[in-house]
Amino acid sequence: MAPKKNSAKRPQPSTPKPSAPARIVKVQSSDGHILQADVRALLLSSTLAATIxxxxxENKPLEKLEVNNVVGFTLKLVLEWCEKHKEDDPAIAQAEKDKKNIFIPSWDRHFLTKLPMGNLFDLITAAYHLDITGLINYGCKTVANSAKGKSTEEMRELFGIPEPWEQPSTSTATWDD
Amino acid sequence: MWLNHLLLVSSPIDGHHNFHIDGVEMKHHPFDPFGSQELPQKMRNEKRKKEIHRREQVNRSIDQIMPIRLLSLPAKDLQYCVNLMNVGDLIAFSLCSKQTKNLVKSSNLEEIRTTARFGENDCIEFEILACQRRFNREIHKQITFYLHKNQWMRVDRGNGKEQWKFTRSYCIAHLMSILKTSMITYLDLIDLHQIPYLNTVKQIFPKFYALSIGRDCSDELTKMAILKLGPIAEEVEVNKIPVINDISQFLTLNLNFLLFKDEQRPLKLKLSDLLILNVRSIASVNTDITERELNRFLKLWMKGNHSFYCPENIELISNNAFKMDQVFKGIQYETVLEDHSFRLKRGDGKELRIITAGNIMFQFS
Structure with a gap:
């Protein structure tokens, strides 16, 4: 039987790669915290992958990576997430990016929903700076899920959105404004 | 409760008592009418200071927990978050602020259908069926807004009714704005009787695709609604035919579709009515027209070479089935065996297909 034409485009489930010896490097956050991470985990970040x-x-010894726009606490969360996903195929995250219904695996769901909203926003921002597609996908989906069934007032409180200057009840807004 | 914190310090000779309440030193004389007023004032000031201090601490702790807000996320990620929300949440989110409204407008929210139903007591039921990207009947359900004048709006997103503190006019303007449309799909007049109220309807929804006038509307209102609101619409559905002498004023409206759906009161048509029709497609579920009138209409159409006739479809249903031999009397026609219809051909090449099955349908080409 001939293979399907579009099978090459479909993201394949992640297959465990042959285990290579872990290469540990130091990562320094913007506030001076030094953390250790496996290079395979860091490769999930396109920004760090380029640096590595x-x-x-240049055959330079990689001793320490500096991440200037992420604080220590958030960087620790990022590295924890990357460590968990270091075996993942990056193509899956790329393919999921365009989907409306992103499925969040149970570990990620637990990891992201336990975070206070502020930390989650920090994590998404860090993922944006470090260009980690999978973490952006799951983080944004968690934010979208947290809005489920909430009223406007509840969303304002949850997302820290300030009250608008003009009171909507007395507004004379037009359809085209 | 504050008496628990009261500590009597001394009882001086001048009759004033010094005591502390929550760390505030107070003077009180049991026979001094002003002394008793000093107590609550000082207490209030102290309590206010403490409350301000407590709030500052709470705010500081919130800031520590939440150093950035959702709207401070990188623009791309923020829009991505918004795009992942479902329609009901998007609408609630859009009402948070001007920025959130713009984010929702930039999202992939697409309108499928909007329906406004006007009922008794100036109540509007506004239904929205929208989707993101592709419509899926299983996922995308309609959201209903219950809009009363001078009341906060209520909304049903599938989990019961919620009250949102926005007024009717703001809500409608806002929804039309985020759906990026100025026209609603259906305007249903369910149970209206006051003719001046039609101006209000027109003011609230100046553009709509289809107008439906319900059975419970009064005769006079039905007539006025057809004449006033009909010209705005592309399609009109009349569920009760008003008792009027001249129906022709309805038939000259420039519409795509006109449906008379009154099963109790028949639509009385004459040859002259068929000749002045300006509607592209007309249907009546209960029609009162004689076979003789239809026969004359067909004969006139056959003779009218190179004359323009607007309708493309006329479907007339009658409780008494039409006698086709009388309809075709003196007319040369062909029978199409495939679908048992009849075909009339005019000298200029135009054709008229007539389908009969209890009803009669003219298809002009």
Missing amino acids: KGYDD
Whole structure:
């Protein structure tokens, strides 16, 4: 039987890669915290992957990576997430990006929903700076899920949205404004 | 409760008692009428200071927990978060602020259908069926807004009615704005009797695709609604035919579709009515027209070479089935065996297909 034409485009489920010896590097946050991480986990971040590749190309010893726009607490969360997903195929995250219904695996759901909303926003921002598609997908979906069934007042409180200056009840807004 | 914190310090000779309440030193004389007033004032000031201090601490702790707000997320991620919300949540979110409204407008929210139902007591039921990207009947359900004048709106997003503190006019303007449309799909007049109220209807929804006038509306209102609101719509559905002498004023409206759906009161038609029709497609479920009138209409159509006739479809249903031999009397026609219809051909090449099955349908081409 001939293979289906579009089978190559479909994201394949992640297959465990042959286990290579872990290469640990130090990562420094913007507030000076130094954490340790497996390079395979760091490769989930396109930004860090490019930096690591630069070091490798020049045959420089990679001792410490500096992440200037993420604080220590958030960086620890990012690294925890990356460590869990270091075996994942990045193509899956890329394919999920365009989907409306993103399925959040149970570990990620637990990891993200236990965070206070502020930390979750920090994590998404860090994922944005470090360009970690999977974490952005799951983080944004968690934010969208947290809004489920909430009224306007509840959303304002949850998301820290300030009250609008003009009172809607007395507004004369037009359809085109 | 504050008496628990009261500590009597001294009882001086001048009759004033010094005591502390929550750390505030107070003077009180049992026979001094002003002394008793000093107590609540000082207490209030102290309580207010403590309350301000407590709130500051709470705010500080909230800031520590939530150093950034949702709207401070990178623009791309913020829009992505918004795009992942469902329709009901998107609408609630859009009402949070101007920025959230703009975010929702930039999302992939698409209108499928909007329906406004006007009932008794100036009540509007406004239904929205919208989707993101592709419509899925299983996922996308309609959201109903209950809008009364001078009352907060209520909304049903599928989990019972909720009250949102927005007024009717604001809600409608806001919803039309986020759906990026100025026209609603259906305007249903369910149970109206006051003719001046039609101006209010027109003011609230100046553009709509289809108008439906319910059975419970008064005759006079039905007539006025057809004449006043009909020209705005593309399609009109009349569920009760008003008792009027001249129906022709309804038939000259420039509409795509006109449906008379009154099963009790028949639509009385004459040859002249069929000739002045300006509606592209007309249907009547209960029609009173003689076979002789239909026969004359067909003969006139056959003779009218190169003359423009607006209707493309005329479907007339009668309780008494039409006698086709009388309808076709003196007219040359072909029988189409495939669908048992009849075909009339005019000198200029135009054709008229007539389908009969209890009813009669003219299809002009």
